[in-house]
Amino acid sequence: MSLKIYDWPTGPFPARVRIALAEKGLLEQVQFERINLWKGEHKTAEFKAKLSYSGTVPVLELEDGTIIAEVNAIITFLDNLDDDQSLTGRTPAQKGIILNMTRRAELEVQEVISTYFHNATPGLGPDVEIYQNKEWGLYQLAKGLRGLRHFDELLQKQPYVAGDEFSMADIALVGGMLFAAMIDVEVPSDLTALFAWYKRVQERPSVKQQIDRGFLDGSKL
Template sequence: MKIYDIPGFPNPLRIRIVLAEKQLASQVEFVKVDLPAAEHKQAAFLKINPTGTVPVLELDDGTRIAECTAITEYLDNLDGDPILTGKTARDKGVIHMMQKRAESELIDPVGIYFHHATAGLGDALREYKHPQWTARAEWGKLQGEKAVAGMRYFDSVLEAQPYVAGDAFSMADITVWAGLLFAHFARIDVPDDCNALRAWKERVDGRASVVNPA
């Protein structure tokens, strides 16, 4: 298998944590994509993934799977023993619901804020942004506020249970953790009163797959 990504970036890191959780890193060849140079927006990469995003998983038969949730589903179920996406119908439903919320209410708004309300990754990517830069910047700032609201939402969830989707660590936890990492990089602070979220992050920070991702 191959994974097209760039080390240390939030979404690629999500999959590298999955690989560590599933002990699959030795089965993967990593192909670096230079995001700051806009390599993911060029014709060669767009043939690999038309949406121009990383990570992308390429199987030995040439099949390519993009989007973190889809890649996680594949990797987690490869051995018939899913530990991150749910074993029962109920668990699958709850995990996928919280995974969607982790994306729509936290990591995606942080990404929009970073790319449109700040300098983002630099000049090489500027031409791929919306031409109405000023309007986009204001929208980006609103998304930053949405991300903070998302932090407060997950804080309330974690006041009642140990993990984002219930009693067990799941892909939803990975996404929230990556969202907070991205927020820190984008200089969006976790509210001081989000004690449950802060305590949860401290626990996840110490998890072996997070300390040493693939």
């Protein structure tokens, strides 16, 4: 099976799919095509018409031309290529909880940090950031910091975001932590459970590989 993924190699959202690929042992089966975020290649009419209406990466293209956009949809596809749905849940209850916590990590952390980046900082530059609202961006940053505190409290009670096992929900929160590091968002030092979890998941080869790609340098977004 041959898979093609359109992304930017150090984008925080593409990082989540690359972590999933590594967890599933599928990296060697993927052809990556770079979409330059700094040049706004993901916002062109051609890209939106062919690959992603919302103008976002990553996007997965199958051998028959089928297009699957959005991170969670791609990871769900990858996790169902074998009989071990370790990332998205093996039972109906696990599936529901993992999806619930994945969306919470997105809505309360990664997506709001993204909104802050695109509105209250130079973002991807004037050619891409056509409209910015700094006040809204700062409000979203405050929301993101509250979200991180929520996950710290959660991780005081359980080892991983959705329970006892590493899952797609952890990958989503990793995405938020990577994004925060890239754009120098300071995570409060008293969130000790969150930091302990992050240190533990960084020991996974799939996560360490993404950090080693340069995620601590925001200029490499």
